[in-house]
Amino acid sequence: MIKALDAAGEGKANAYLKRLMWPLIVLAALLIVNIVVTGFGFIVPEVHDGRLGGAFVNILRRSAPLLLISLGMTLVIATKGIDLSVGAVYAIGAAVACQFLLDRDQSSMQNVAVAVALALAIAAVIGAWNGTMVAYFGVQPIVATLIFMIAGRGIAQLITGGQIPNVADSSPFVEIGRGAVATVPVPIIIGVAVFAALVLLTRTTALGMLLESVGGNPEASRLAGIRSKGITVLTYLIAGICAGLAGIMGAANLGSADANNGGLWIELDAILAVVIGGTALLGGRFFLLGTTIGVAIIGTLEVTIINVGLSSQWQFTDKAIVVFIVALLQSPEFRAWILKPFRSRGAGQAPTEPDSEKALAK
Amino acid sequence: MSDEPIVQMTGITKDFTGVRALDGVDFTLRPGEIHAIMGENGAGKSTLIKVLTGVHSPDAGRILLDGEPVRFHSPGHAQAGGVSTVYQEVNLTENLSVAENLFAGREPRLGPFINFRAMRRRAAALMSDIGVDLNVAAPLSSYSIATQQLVAIARAVDIESKVLILDEPTSSLDREEVAVLMRVMRRLADSGTALVFISHFLEQVYGICDRMTVLRNGRLVGEWATADLPENELIGHMLGREVEALAGIEQRTAEHEPAGAEPLLSATGLGRKGSIAPFDLEIHPGEVVGLAGLLGSGRTETARLIAGADRHDSGGLEFDGRRVTGHNPRTAAARGIGFCPENRKTEGLVGDLTVAENMILAMQASRGWARAVPPARRAELVAQFIAKLDIRPANPDLPVKNLSGGNQQKVLLARWLLIEPRLLILDEPTRGIDVGAKADIQRLVAELSDEGMSVLFISAELEEVTRLSDRIAVLRDRELIDVLHEESDMTTERIVDTIVTRGSAE
Numbered sequence: 001m002i003k004a005l006d007a008a009g010e011g012k013a014n015a016y017l018k019r020l021m022w023p024l025i026v027l028a029a030l031l032i033v034n035i036v037v038t039g040f041g042f043i044v045p046e047v048h049d050g051r052l053g054g055a056f057v058n059i060l061r062r063s064a065p066l067l068l069i070s071l072g073m074t075l076v077i078a079t080k081g082i083d084l085s086v087g088a089v090y091a092i093g094a095a096v097a098c099q100f101l102l103d104r105d106q107s108s109m110q111n112v113a114v115a116v117a118l119a120l121a122i123a124a125v126i127g128a129w130n131g132t133m134v135a136y137f138g139v140q141p142i143v144a145t146l147i148f149m150i151a152g153r154g155i156a157q158l159i160t161g162g163q164i165p166n167v168a169d170s171s172p173f174v175e176i177g178r179g180a181v182a183t184v185p186v187p188i189i190i191g192v193a194v195f196a197a198l199v200l201l202t203r204t205t206a207l208g209m210l211l212e213s214v215g216g217n218p219e220a221s222r223l224a225g226i227r228s229k230g231i232t233v234l235t236y237l238i239a240g241i242c243a244g245l246a247g248i249m250g251a252a253n254l255g256s257a258d259a260n261n262g263g264l265w266i267e268l269d270a271i272l273a274v275v276i277g278g279t280a281l282l283g284g285r286f287f288l289l290g291t292t293i294g295v296a297i298i299g300t301l302e303v304t305i306i307n308v309g310l311s312s313q314w315q316f317t318d319k320a321i322v323v324f325i326v327a328l329l330q331s332p333e334f335r336a337w338i339l340k341p342f343r344s345r346g347a348g349q350a351p352t353e354p355d356s357e358k359a360l361a362k
Numbered sequence: 363m364s365d366e367p368i369v370q371m372t373g374i375t376k377d378f379t380g381v382r383a384l385d386g387v388d389f390t391l392r393p394g395e396i397h398a399i400m401g402e403n404g405a406g407k408s409t410l411i412k413v414l415t416g417v418h419s420p421d422a423g424r425i426l427l428d429g430e431p432v433r434f435h436s437p438g439h440a441q442a443g444g445v446s447t448v449y450q451e452v453n454l455t456e457n458l459s460v461a462e463n464l465f466a467g468r469e470p471r472l473g474p475f476i477n478f479r480a481m482r483r484r485a486a487a488l489m490s491d492i493g494v495d496l497n498v499a500a501p502l503s504s505y506s507i508a509t510q511q512l513v514a515i516a517r518a519v520d521i522e523s524k525v526l527i528l529d530e531p532t533s534s535l536d537r538e539e540v541a542v543l544m545r546v547m548r549r550l551a552d553s554g555t556a557l558v559f560i561s562h563f564l565e566q567v568y569g570i571c572d573r574m575t576v577l578r579n580g581r582l583v584g585e586w587a588t589a590d591l592p593e594n595e596l597i598g599h600m601l602g603r604e605v606e607a608l609a610g611i612e613q614r615t616a617e618h619e620p621a622g623a624e625p626l627l628s629a630t631g632l633g634r635k636g637s638i639a640p641f642d643l644e645i646h647p648g649e650v651v652g653l654a655g656l657l658g659s660g661r662t663e664t665a666r667l668i669a670g671a672d673r674h675d676s677g678g679l680e681f682d683g684r685r686v687t688g689h690n691p692r693t694a695a696a697r698g699i700g701f702c703p704e705n706r707k708t709e710g711l712v713g714d715l716t717v718a719e720n721m722i723l724a725m726q727a728s729r730g731w732a733r734a735v736p737p738a739r740r741a742e743l744v745a746q747f748i749a750k751l752d753i754r755p756a757n758p759d760l761p762v763k764n765l766s767g768g769n770q771q772k773v774l775l776a777r778w779l780l781i782e783p784r785l786l787i788l789d790e791p792t793r794g795i796d797v798g799a800k801a802d803i804q805r806l807v808a809e810l811s812d813e814g815m816s817v818l819f820i821s822a823e824l825e826e827v828t829r830l831s832d833r834i835a836v837l838r839d840r841e842l843i844d845v846l847h848e849e850s851d852m853t854t855e856r857i858v859d860t861i862v863t864r865g866s867a868e
Contacts, residue, residue: 206726206734209719216712223671223709224777225695225727284714 016287019278022329023293026276026322030300031056037307051180055303057188063299064187065090065246067292069266070273071198072239074291077274079215079232080283081134081141086243086270088152089126090263093119093247095156097173098165098257106171115173120244126152127240131233149267156259166256177253187249194242199288208286211235215283272319273298276326297322366429368393368556369414369445369525374423376409383409385580386423391525396547396557398567398588401577401600402796407560410577411527415440415447428524444524448531452510454517456503461485463502464517488516492546508535515543519550526550527558530794532566536656536822544570562794564593576600600797624683626816627699627785629668631677638663640676641842643835645785650807650817652831654824654857660840661820662704665789668818669701670694682784695728700778704789704820706767710774713763717753718744720762721776728781747776752802768799775803779810786810787818792826804830824854836860 034042038055045054069086076083096119104111126148133144167173179186202208214221214228221228246266251257275281276297277290298319305318328334369391376384384406391397399407412418414425416434425432427443434440437447454463461482462469470480485498494512502510511531518526528547532540547570551557561567567574568588576583576599583599591599625644633640638660645651653661666672668679670689679686681697691701703709711720721744722735729735735743744758751772753765762773771791778786788807792800807817807830821827827834833847836857843864846856 204734205732206729207731209715209722209734210726210731213712213715213719213723216714217708219709220712221723221727223669223691223701223703224723225692226723227692227727227730231731284712 019287020290020293023276023278023290023297023326026326026329027293027297027300030297030304030322034300034304034307037309042307047183050183051185052183056300057185059299059303060191060296061185061187063295064191065250065263066266066269066273066298067191067295068194068242068246068249069239069263070270070277070291070295071195071288072235072242073267073270074274074277074279074286074288075198075202075211075235076141076239077215077271077279077281078211078283078286079235080218081215081232081235082145082271082281083127083130083236083239083243084142084145084267085126085130085148085152086239086246087263087265087267088149088156089123089240089243090247090250090266091153091156091257091259092126092159093123093244094251094257094262095159095165095247095259096122097248098167098251099159101167101171101173102165106168106173109172112171112173116176116248119248120241123240123244123247124237125240127237127243128233130240131236134236135229135232153259156257156262160257160259162259164256164258167251169255174252174255177249177251187253190245190249194245195288195292198238202288207231207234212284212286216285269298272323276323278330297326366393367391367426368428370424370426371410371414372424372426374410374413374420374425376413376418376420383580384413384420387577387580387582389414389575389582390585391556391558393524393556394551394554395572396551396559396570398559398561398571398574399577400567400574400596401583402798405577405600405796406580407577408529409580411447411529411558411560415445415527441521441523444522445527446518446521446523446525447527447529448511448514448518449529452507452514454502454510454514456510457501459499460489460496460502460505460513461498463513464488464498464520468521488520489513492516492519493542508539511535512539512543515546519546523555525556525558527560529560530562531559532561532563540566562796564596568593597797625680626682627668628680629677630680632667632674632679633676634663634667634672634674635676637672637840638667639841641835643668643842643845645816645818647784647816648811648814649832650811650819650830652827652834653818653820653837654827654834655837655861659837659861660842661837662789663840664835664837664842665701665787665818665820666703669699669787671701671703692727695724695781695783698782698784699787700724700781700783700785701787702771702774702778702789702791704793706770706774711762711770714761716759717748717762717765717773718758720773721747721758721780724777725780743780744776747779751776751806766796766799768795768802771795771799771803775806783815785816785818789820790822791819792821792823800826824857828852828854828857836864838864 031043034055042055045052045057047053069090073083073086097115100115100118101111106112130145130148133139134141176186176190181189202211210221210226210231213224213226214231218228247263250262273294274291276294277287277292279286279290301319301322302315305312305314310318367390369389371387371389374384374387374389375382387406387410389399389410399410401407409418413420415437416439417437419433427445432443434443434445455466458466464485465481469476470484471477482498489496489498492512492515494509494516496505496509502513505513515528515531531543535543544566547557547559559567559571571588573585573587574591574596575585576596578600624646626647628644630642631640632643641664643651643664653664655661663672667674670691670693674689679689681699686697694701707713712723718740722740726735741758747753748756748758753769753772753776762770765773775791791803804826807819811817819827819830831852833845834852834857835842836844836846838861844860846852846860
């Protein structure tokens with residue numbers, strides 16, 4: 001019996017790898033293109049001024065805010081929801097932290113801690129509000145979060161009084177975006193820590209399974225006695241905190257908070273990263289590791305365009321092309337079609353792919 | 363009726379990642395006949411149909427339609443070639459009107475515009491043609507599943523198919539509707555259409571079919587004219603050697619007299635407007651109470667109120683001598699009431715989650731998300747119930763949607779058995795599942811009640827209700843009209859009598 005269970009567990013791991021395979025292949029292809037164009041220096045990290053540097057490390061460092069937001073978005077999408085307000089919450093988080101520090105002693109560790117805590121608390125409240133609208137008042141997620149997507153930047157402007165508050169380069173606050181601990185950039189550390197925390201939170205408790213259940217079949221979950229409302233609020237709350245933290249990180253990196261442009265359109269990149277990572281927008285199964293790979297793809301892509309010598313006007317088109325390719329690769333129908341000429345012996349595999357993969361491709 | 367076959371399938375083989383679903387199956391269909399494909403779940407009936415209609419492509423074998431070799435790429439392609447299918451689950455769009463559903467994709471036009479007036483007129487004619495009177499402009503969702511099924515059939519009928527496949531069309535229809543359907547089927551056959559009929563109801567198969575093809579474990583057992591194959595032999599062919607499976611439970615007698623005067627659950631004046639009239643019902647420990655009535659009589663509604671799935675707006679419930687307040691699925695589960703709803707897929711299981719996760723769901727829900735069931739205990743419980751209920755394949759990590767209907771039902775049962783409920787509410791647990799799994803579930807109900815668990819049991823098959831129940835509550839027109847408890851009353855005839863006489867008296 002134990003043997004059988006082990007074998008089954010292996011099967012599960014294989015299915016998981018299979019999901020991650022296509023995003024990983026795309027990421028590898030992008031990295032190879034960059035290595036061919038710019039040499040091995042692209043991927044090999046170097047220590048510079050006591051911190052890790054190099055092109056790829058910089059990509060990861062700059063992708064950290066997107067990673068945080070995408071991880072939160074993954075959980076929300078797993079519940080069949082979506083959070084469009086994260087970009088605005090990013091701006092609010094940045095604005096609150098910087099504005100708090102503006103007239104205070106910026107070199108005080110205590111002030112920085114309070115600024116961060118305050119920003120996170122406000123982000124959490126907005127997340128909880130979104131969740132409450134969705135879970136208790138039955139507002140459709142896209143509508144509920146649209147409210148803060150629109151209003152959020154206005155609120156950020158009200159907080160900063162329409163100015164762009166600056167934080168001095170000497171303040172410990174900027175270390176959140178620029179610093180390094182044991183040569184590793186702080187944003188990367190925070191990204192890894194949040195990823196680990198969310199994996200632990202969802203997979204060592206039953207939260208992950210209950211989320212997938214609520215997203216996969218809300219009515220069945222209700223009849224099984226799951227408190228789906230509380231769980232839904234919790235995911236939006238987590239998404240809010242992640243967005244707030246991302247905003248703090250972005251502001252720290254810049255040394256200022258721009259209520260208009262900070263985190264602009266980041267919600268769309270986040271949704272993209274989640275989908276590339278294999279989580280279906282229909283809800284249900286979610287993949288935090290897949291989302292992380294999706295973020296790395298998006299981050300690498302932007303650098304690739306410059307490295308291969310395309311003008312920056314290519315930025316959006318190029319992103320669209322890669323997303324197109326990933327979506328096609330994840331579609332069983334497309335794979336069956338493209339592999340048809342090469343498939344004389346193992347015929348008939350394609351129709352047996354599980355439906356969820358098809359849903360994902362859509 | 364000509365003897366030239368319209369469909370001839372030979373040596374059809376189909377593999378699904380290592381599992382051979384069909385192994386060299388032959389199937390012949392002649393114009394003007396109604397042909398049943400019989401077999402347990404997993405015998406390959408659905409796969410055979412899906413190969414014919416182009417959902418799956420066969421790994422080996424040949425399909426001739428009207429003597430010409432064909433291979434359909436999709437159901438739409440098959441439909442264009444004259445092969446239409448009506449599935450068990452209604453494949454229509456609920457928020458469109460009946461008329462729009464009937465003519466979706468082939469709307470009568472007026473220049474570039476849809477001629478809605480003509481569409482409604484033709485839709486009404488079509489529906490009244492098959493003997494159903496309804497408002498074709500109303501959205502499909504305003505009609506019962508049974509009516510929706512008839513709309514799906516009307517659509518297939520109107521497309522003028524040479525071959526019409528009906529996959530479990532009757533599993534949600536009541537007697538009258540089945541009669542309507544059969545009349546339509548016979549008329550179509552007389553006009554030369556070849557019909558394939560798949561159903562678990564043997565009496566329907568014997569009532570309407572000219573011929574049957576029996577499959578078992580993906581292999582062809584044989585083809586017979588209905589008249590040449592008595593029912594017991596058919597069951598023998600379908601089951602192999604397990605013919606006695608059902609016989610063992612046959613003699614359940616009313617040895618479960620209400621144990622003591624204290625009921626486990628008592629409903630007083632419990633009701634919900636527009637759903638079920640206020641009723642009184644008691645369920646004693648260890649007792650099986652059956653709910654009998656036609657489709658739409660309020661069986662499911664009664665069960666849902668007791669389970670807390672719907673809120674009641676009159677009367678009250680007492681459980682274990684205490685008044686129940688704030689009744690909902692979660693508090694019900696906490697009290698020890700488990701509810702397996704009628705519709706496994708939409709209300710019961712989470713298809714993407716694994717067998718193990720689906721099983722553990724109710725137990726986990728009662729613990730809250732922060733306290734996961736320890737992995738070792740979970741594995742142990744899941745393995746125990748997979749073995750106890752004989753769930754196949756015995757792989758806890760398979761997505762539950764990949765299991766057959768009978769096994770899915772067992773997973774749902776296991777979910778509640780895991781929390782050791784005191785009252786288990788089973789709404790149509792045996793619908794659309796094969797004879798073997800049906801026997802398993804019936805045996806289980808008997809066992810559970812022997813161990814002291816109370817069961818509220820709903821089934822459209824009166825025989826099943828009478829066989830299992832200690833008492834039977836009879837419903838009609840959303841009203842509980844009588845509770846039968848004498849052993850001599852526990853017969854199908856008595857229930858039908860009750861429904862008929864009470865109905866005419868009012």
